[in-house]
Amino acid sequence: MPPASAARSGGLAGGDVAVNDTWRLGLFAGYSHDRFANDDRASSGASDNYHLGLYGGGQWGSFGLSGGAAYSFSRIETARLVAFPGFADSLMARYDAGTAQIFGGAGYRIDTAAASFEPFANLAYVSARSDGFAERGGAALLQLQHPLPGADALHARSLFRALLPISPRRPVSPTIQPAQS
Secondary structure (H helix, E strand, O other): OOOEEEEEEEEEEEEEEEOOOOEEEEEEEEEEEEEEEEHHHOEEEEEEEEEEEEEEEEEEOOEEEEEEEEEEEEEEEEEEEEEEOOEEEEEEEEEEEEEEEEEEEEEEOEEOOOOEEEEEEEEEEEEEEEOOEEOEOOOOOOEEOOOEEEEEEEEEEEEEEEEEEEEOOEEEOOEEOOOOO
16 A cells, blocks of 8 residues: 555435426435545545535526525544654544535527537635534644634636537536636
8 A cells, every 4th residue: 555545435315396387406315434544644534525516507598597505514533643762642533524515507509510618607605614624642742622623715717618419319528627727
């Protein structure tokens, strides 16, 4: 195994329904498990993550809107070994964290005889929070009584999507992104 490693497994399931000729609403739920380790630091951890979200969208001719909200709850366990000449301590912690997000987007589909193009823009607000924690072990333990300060972010992007027909039954949807500076 390499000195540092990470693995993730899990899945999401959901579905949506037509509310009327214009709107669709959906719900999804899922579970994931993460494992991470750094052998050089004699540390490891795992998290069990539960996900829930809802989304919707509408189409008015060529103009479309979509949006939704999601929340993930994580139960995290960590373990580490502190060792130097004359001292060794095995430490463990358990704590909870959560990530919430709201997102939305708008696009306008342009159909031509050769292909369809859809410029669109997305906006998402993400907020992550974590409990305080108290390691169990010996003299080298770390303790944080209060919740950790949260991390909030606002993400915006605009892209251009082209739908190029390969055959009447199988269109291809490449995404063209602007260069990052």
